[in-house]
Amino acid sequence: MIREHLPSPSYPQSYYAASSADRLRERPALQGEVDTEVCVVGAGFSGLYTALRLAEAGRKVTLLEANRVGWGASGRNGGQAILGFSCDMPPIEAQLGRDEAMAIWQLLREAAGEIRERVARHGIDCDLRQGHLWTAVLPRRVKLLTDWQEEASQHWGYRDLRFIAKHELRDWVDSPRYQAGLYDPEACHLHPLKYVLGLAEAAERAGAVIHEQSPALRHRQAGERIVVDTAVGRVRCDVLVLAANVYLGELDRERSRRILPVGTFMVATEPLGERAQQLLPSGACVTDNQFVLDYFRLSADQRLLFGGGCTYLGGMPRDIPAAMRPALERVFPQLKGIRLDYGWGGLIDCTLRRTPDFGRRGNVYWAQGFSGHGVIPTCVAGRVLAEAILGDDTHLCRFMRLSNPPLPGGRWLAGPMEAAGKTWYRLRDLF
Template sequence: MFRSSPQHTDTYYAATSREWQVERPALAESMTADVCVVGAGFFGLYCALELARAGKKVVVLEASRVGWGASGRNGGQMIIGFPCGMQRLKGVMGQERAREMFDESRRAVQQIRGLMADERIDCDLVEGHLEVAVLPRRVADLTDWIEECETEWGYRRLQFVDKAELPKFLNSSRYQAGIIDPEGAHIHPLKYVLGLARAVEAAGVRIFEQSRVEGYEEGPGSVTVRVAGGMAVKCDQLVLGANAYVDKVERKLAARMLPVGTFIGVTEVLGESACRSLIPHNHAVYDNQFILEYFRTTADHRLLFGGKCTYLGGTPLNLPEAMKTNILRAFPSLKTAKMDYAWGGHIDITMRRMPDWGRRDDRIFWAQGFCGHGLVPTRVAATLVTEAMQGRTERLDWFQGIVNPPFPGGERLGGLMQAVGMGWYRVRDLV
């Protein structure tokens, strides 16, 4: 389903960014470059921008369109930290290095805001994020996170909101308490990634769409990247940023990552008053269930609601109504609201939900395993990877201690095992 078309999926984002979408040519002849980047999503484009600014000749190859994958169809939530949790990073690299990575995620948020301002990327930026608990027993997870941030990571800006005060920020009886993070935000991700691509091209990078990479070979002093149609790019260094779609390019990396389907639905226009009655301060919101849901309102006053996941490649029957069912658990008042959009896409999950970032022979570099929380970590990964590509390998090598084992039995059996495991967590989320 998610690989059938080289054009943008029919999403709310695609429908509201037509004027931003520029069709770029496919690679029509072989060429050379200092760096070849595979994948025109957040991570690949960030790498291309940093390397071009450092004076490198960079080529980006994209199998479909800029932002076609998760970068252009995600929930748009910009959140500090890492999806695996800071304690798991600490367990691998120690307190001091984990603290630096937490700080790097905060810097990444500011770098993203800076790019929006400097490059005039109008992508519906709204400040503020709210994490909430569905189950009373998970309110303690919220307060524990506040304490951890203050004592271990030096972050003291989180605000706890108890159940009595929560309706001032989220008008739903489903939720028990919350945390407001003023450094979080939400955006229109496709507008952002398309604006980022314009900035990358302005820095001198050439982006080729509809240019599917079929593999690569390392030779003496160079890497040859094979492109469908018989073309090739010969480069000194290669960046693999295909993430959930890396299987066609690098099988060894693909074995450590499972593409998991996730889904979003968007209502009809509700109006500003109705939207503010649901989320009075227009925060981005997600809950702290293991299989979480996330939602926010859009610039044209709709509710955008994400959740559900599939490990076996299917799509829920009647996806708009399936998403509406989830919405009504949070907001029963929207019973008569129509669904205008519903779509899915793959995210790149590692077995232990840990980042898979690294290098090989100072010629091949990659980052994957963003596990559905990639808008900010892709910026962090690009910073570390491009540092390493220019000889400063220390911080990227902190991630070498992370062991991301291959999924047993490959994608099909691995997906089945994950589906069984997620069934258990779904039950846990209900009690």
């Protein structure tokens, strides 16, 4: 068993947990039997967005979380809210056609606005800042930036992207590594754990009940209703939402077979003071367009938060700061020898084609497959599932037409196969 799947009463030792210590209140585990309209399994972004919308609509909602609110990827990620899915839009358009894909693109843009609106409406203190810079490391990949700028404008009606030529880059990111950039003002970045905790509190104020340390062990149909068992409790519900993503495990084997757990990791430097603004004068978050990318941004206390790398066999480097230092110093050689105060990792839920996997079977709904690009797409998922549960399944039916087959060879073989494939793409990035 991957250690990540073992229930834990505490948060991983990340910068996010350390800087949220005053907000990490415990919620009681489920005891006894509960009757509710909707049971949501997983108190991360997708589960909380769904629960919040349903509670706001007057539904009785119970959330079961195996660990703590935001314990998984929702509370550990890079904090970059970037428009789009991991697969980008062409594969979605190829499967669904122009009009249906355009409707999904509009959902993404509306979700980006919803995140900003919820931060303001619920008073969530999560260090929200605007802007994302997508950069090219290789000269031949500058064309990916200009191609997307043209496609976004001409094909998707999004005309706000700004191309940043190499001679302008020092005003955005002080690194010799990049050839050009593309700035997106509708993207943003935030402290993900503070944000997910804020969503949980908003859901509770709307009437939802959250139980931590309450892993769902099994579920079964009981007439028209569903029964969900935990170790010492039971939930009877009309509708079940599976939002556990990579931690779904044996709770639903069919859904689980569509997901490969991929490890990824981050570090946080010591506070940089005035040097921080020299590194990223614009304050935007940054990613590159290598196949295995680097991503980074500044924290509110002027640290560089730097992520990248991946593992496909469920493990993590023994010393994450040591493993990440070469990549960080390759991007910012002026930080050579900088102290790294925090290093942490976690699992993301990758589908075979990197397309999102949202669906319904009877009165069981699910959302998974964010493939490392989930801050905005999870907001889309919450809207799509909640609307379907409330009676409008227009958007959900669109997503259900996307093909997400089981991983070839199951999880035991899919990891090595994926690792072999990624080695090839890493070599292409280098040569």
